[in-house]
Amino acid sequence: MKKALVCGAGGFIGGHLVSRLKSEGYWVRGVDLKEHEFGNNESDEFVLGDLRDPQMAKKMVEGMDEVYQLAADMGGAGYIFTGDNDAHVMHNSALCNLNVLDASLHAGVKKIFYSSSACMYPEYNQLDPDNPKCAEDSAYPAMPDSEYGWEKLFSERLYLTYNRNHGIDVRVARFHNIFGPQGTWEGGREKAPAALCRKVSETPDGGHIEVWGDGLQTRSFLYIDECVEGVRRLMESDFLGPVNIGSEEMISINDFAKMIIDISGKNISIKNIEGPEGVRGRNSDNELISKKLEWKPSQPLREGMEKTFHWIEAQRKAKLQEA
Ligand code: NAD
Numbered sequence: 001m002k003k004a005l006v007c008g009a010g011g012f013i014g015g016h017l018v019s020r021l022k023s024e025g026y027w028v029r030g031v032d033l034k035e036h037e038f039g040n041n042e043s044d045e046f047v048l049g050d051l052r053d054p055q056m057a058k059k060m061v062e063g064m065d066e067v068y069q070l071a072a073d074m075g076g077a078g079y080i081f082t083g084d085n086d087a088h089v090m091h092n093s094a095l096c097n098l099n100v101l102d103a104s105l106h107a108g109v110k111k112i113f114y115s116s117s118a119c120m121y122p123e124y125n126q127l128d129p130d131n132p133k134c135a136e137d138s139a140y141p142a143m144p145d146s147e148y149g150w151e152k153l154f155s156e157r158l159y160l161t162y163n164r165n166h167g168i169d170v171r172v173a174r175f176h177n178i179f180g181p182q183g184t185w186e187g188g189r190e191k192a193p194a195a196l197c198r199k200v201s202e203t204p205d206g207g208h209i210e211v212w213g214d215g216l217q218t219r220s221f222l223y224i225d226e227c228v229e230g231v232r233r234l235m236e237s238d239f240l241g242p243v244n245i246g247s248e249e250m251i252s253i254n255d256f257a258k259m260i261i262d263i264s265g266k267n268i269s270i271k272n273i274e275g276p277e278g279v280r281g282r283n284s285d286n287e288l289i290s291k292k293l294e295w296k297p298s299q300p301l302r303e304g305m306e307k308t309f310h311w312i313e314a315q316r317k318a319k320l321q322e323a
Contacts, residue, residue, distance in 0.1 A: 003027045008070035010036045012183040018043045020228045031060045039182030057099035067104050067112040071096045075189030081276035086147040097155040111169040114159045118176040119149035129218040132281035171234050176246025176284040180224030181311035197312040205266045212275025215254030220247040220283045223304030226297040239292040246284025249301045263309045
């Protein structure tokens with residue numbers, strides 16, 4: 001039986017990845033600073049631990065065939081783009097990566113996965129909301145628009161150097177806006193899909209929701225099941241990456257909000273206000289993943305958003321009843 005460690009197993013993507021690995025017959029150890037707040041933890045062994053501590057990282061990777069390094073100090077635009085958390089984001093995430101990778105090498109782990117982000121792409125290629133450029137080879141000259149993106153870029157390079165100089169097998173993916181049930185939907189670290197679902201769910205018929213920026217900025221969003229599928233396919237392939245794991249269904253933020261309002265069945269209007277918004281346009285470019293993995297995400301955005309909206313609405317109502 002293969003043994004895998006999921007770092008960040010108390011988080012959104014980590015939690016789903018644990019379930020996926022279990023369904024494939026893996027024995028899974030999970031580690032995180034916190035328990036999963038929004039979902040079940042199905043790991044065989046779950047450790048509350050801090051991966052900034054090299055001893056903890058050493059203990060966690062012991063006996064593992066594969067390691068999935070998803071632990072990071074992260075959040076949505078309200079956390080990443082205000083500038084208030086930059087030192088924490090860089091220090092905490094870099095330490096997790098340095099420790100887990102080095103410990104994995106010394107413990108003889110066979111393969112390690114690293115979750116980078118589309119936030120590492122240069123801002124100058126993402127100024128036109130209708131025509132952003134995020135092909136993997138457009139990463140340099142580097143100019144991410146956030147310290148979160150700079151740390152991701154540093155860590156991608158770290159994993160690739162460990163492969164080059166020490167021979168450890170690595171896989172690097174650049175996730176583009178992953179969403180779905182069991183993600184953070186309140187508390188300040190939630191990302192746009194969950195934040196908009198929560199706002200629409202809270203707003204009575206005839207009311208309005210606030211949307212950050214002019215709403216003409218564009219993004220694409222990928223449903224969690226397809227993200228996890230991409231991670232597993234990459235791990236099983238012989239391609240190191242970096243490779244985009246994202247959707248190519250680009251949408252403006254106002255149209256995205258309208259889609260969620262439509263799903264809710266309510267009559268709600270949109271009020272655009274000033275707020276942190278990141279780059280003007282971003283979309284996944286799936287040419288490389290199609291070529292290397294002979295697969296790319298294909299589920300329509302609306303399908304995933306219907307599941308996500310109804311999950312967040314149920315969570316919110318359950319919480320109100322508890323109070
Ligand atoms: P998340 O915040 O839900 O999960 C990250 C987990 O890491 C959290 O549970 C957190 O407690 C844990 N963690 C942080 N510091 C730790 C430490 N020192 N020791 C142990 N655990 C620690 O985020 P997510 O959405 O599940 O993202 C997972 C990974 O994917 C992250 O590396 C993130 O940067 C990357 N990513 C996510 C997205 C997205 O849209 N969700 C997009 C691009 C990249």
